[in-house]
Amino acid sequence: MQQNEPINGIIVINKPSGITSFDVVAKVRKAFGQKKVGHAGTLDPDVSGVLVVALGKATKLIDELQARPKKYEGEITLGFSTETEDASGAIVENKPIIEPFADAEIDQAIRDLNGNIKQVPPMFSAVKVNGKRLYEYARAGETVTRPVRDAIIYNYQRTSDITYSQQRQIFNFEATVSKGTYIRTLAVDTGKKLQIPATMTKLKRIMGSGMTLDKACDFDAIVTGNRDSLLNLVIPIPDILTWPSKELSADEWFAVKNGQKIASFDEESDLIQLTYKGELKAVYAYHAESNDWQSRYVFSNN
Template sequence: MTNKQMIDGVLVVDKPRGVTSFDVVRQVRRLFGQKKVGHAGTLDPSVAGVLVVALGKATKLIDELQTRPKRYIGEITLGFATETEDLDGAVIARKTIDTPIATTTIDAAIKVLNGAIKQIPPMYSAVKVNGRRLYDYARAGAIVMRPERDAMIYDFHRTSDVNFENNVQKFNFEATVSKGTYIRTLASDTGKALDIPATMTSLTRTMGSGFTLIQAHDLTEVEKLAPDDLLQIIVPIKDILTWPTHILSDDEWFAVKNGQKIAHWEPSTNFKQLYYNDKLKAVYQYDNSEQVWRSRYVFDNQ
């Protein structure tokens, strides 16, 4: 790739454990020879799976990509809790399980956590309180009030038998959730519903922003591809969007390329993809307050 050849689209990466999401972004920047690269939805270093990386003009869509549901598989262990709610932190609570908790009881606790819920984010997280990240407070040993956050749990269920060994219980789960949901906290809250400390002991993202692991690429394999083959694995912007499309007339295209508002289209709660000469030019959004359509994303005004 050359710096003159700007790539616009999405690369779906299968992030391995042990690297940060920014490590992946840095590697993609080097592979494609361009700086305009970002990702939709951070994965902790200990979490593997789907990381959607946007290149070029597709970085404008990161906010939209992050609103789409995510799906995870993992393991929850009952019997101990950590300061980070996963295996990265120190153990802060233990409770020996002498008599196994009934599977039906565990399933009932999981069921309660489906639907619209409130979560208190973990101290070791990037959520800001008074302009400072929670993990900065945690590392300094400070205690702060953490605001409750809304989360939508579309589906959270157990996917394996419950294993009882060495006075702890373990089981696998799958969870499909909204933006901003902490799976670590979902595991911890499962334990709280059972009155037992709990920890998320494994996690893999199997779907993010509408893309699945089947569509994801191993970066070690991507690095071996020739430049033309690299282009073939990029998902173009037009294939990312799902909103209704509109073919622009010459007059409409003049208005759109100049960022003008449009009043004669029917109101809609959907965004509208705008095409001219078979090319995606922009996305418009209806403004209820002014009762006009206005520019939301611009991809090409030539």
Template sequence: MAKEASTLSGLLVVNKPREMTSFGVVARLRRVSGQKKIGHAGTLDPNVDGVLVVALGKATKLIDLLQTRPKTYRGTVTFGFATESQDADGAVVEEKALTEPLDEEKLRAAFSALEGDIIQIPPIYSAVKVKGKRLYEYARAGESVELPKREATIYRFRPTSTLRWEAGKPYQSVDFEATVSKGTYIRTLAYDLGKSLGLPATMSSLTRTSGSGFDIDEATDLDELMALSEEDLAKRVKPIAAVLTYERKDLSDDEYFAVKNGQKISQWPKNQDGFYQLYYHDQLIAVYAYSEEESLWRSRYFFA
């Protein structure tokens, strides 16, 4: 008899290891959870570790919401060389040996200058799509393509260490912390930091310390999750309500019938953030969003 499909729904906060793709994490958790409907919020490059939020079952409906939330990273930028991918995995395309220490005050000013709303041009070795193909596919095929411009918001970008010389090399490195919006390329941020100082620069290490509303101290190592039984894994799954910050509304019987059938609702007054998380008999049923155009409430996510 075929194994019954899992009905597990919720969120797993994974501490993704390096040398693994985000897709690889999802594939492994699909096997151990038995849940075929599974996805992740916010891709991490193979050489980046840290917080990766994986959604299972009905929680996959929230991936678009989870990806809009700010993310925080700790990393290192190295001045003196640049690569084609803007991180340590790419081939070196520019070098400029440093013969004297960088000015710490100018460095701090360069960090601050990149805070706020900015425009980024992602590296050719990235997964950004142009005309149906990812940029790295153009690069591997030796084809030229105009690199797109992307808007990003840098909420915080600050050095967290003093500059240090790399052992036996004419390079200097500094650690940093960055809190950024969806779609920000941290390696491009590091590259642009160097560019503002007139130097080639490379993001030499990176860890995501928070994402989709969860911090790294809430994350579990992938190997630990893989060693759990389905029953024990289910205990690590956070409920969908754990990521909803909207005002709660408890439904009457008539309201529940309307929500269950996806009906629009005009009787509810508009609240401050324009969203309600809806409960019936203490069970999360749906999220409704207010439509300014229609002056009524519409179903955004349905879970029950």
């Protein structure tokens, strides 16, 4: 590989708390010496864990990577709420718990939030309303109607005993959720089920884009490593795709490299990886209305 040749693939990083996702991307750009870098799902500065960073042509797949389920572990405290819905914000409501909730009550509240739910994003979030991000309104002291968003909670459960201290209750949880889910809001909504203010007081993402924490490198490796040593951490594009693969004939390759539609592929999947002479060239998607396959992602037409 030539020194200036762009790197295509992903790198899984264990982001520490205290830095932004943009900080991580900036360090990756500098370490690899290329501008085409992006991440597949923001982590708040106070949140640690899996941050998937895409390089080069893998940035085409960011939407696909973001659409995959994410898994978190964290802590919820009942008895107070903050303006940011996590421990970093100023307290806006404090309601001492005189008689602790029974385990069964809390577990029922958690069960009620599994499945398809509606969420109102936090005011301190990057969701745009009328061209401005919600956190911009919040910082200006302005109120605005927030959009209601769909989320899927695949598995949300308590993972520790519930402790009672200083008239608050605290427990750990684990949650596997869809794209667009706000875990902070999930904590707040748990409190609403119990009619008590609640705050997400700790959070770590242990899986993102199908990549688990044990596959992640330390952020320090990005900061201190050189380009050659970091190449060993890059996962190639074919290794992150899960769709069926088909080796193209010469005629099919001619059509694909020219962006043409394909009348039929004998595949049950709606997406298919296309290779030619063993090299991944493109991903095609099936369109039912026209009963053909059309280009979704192109990685090479050479």
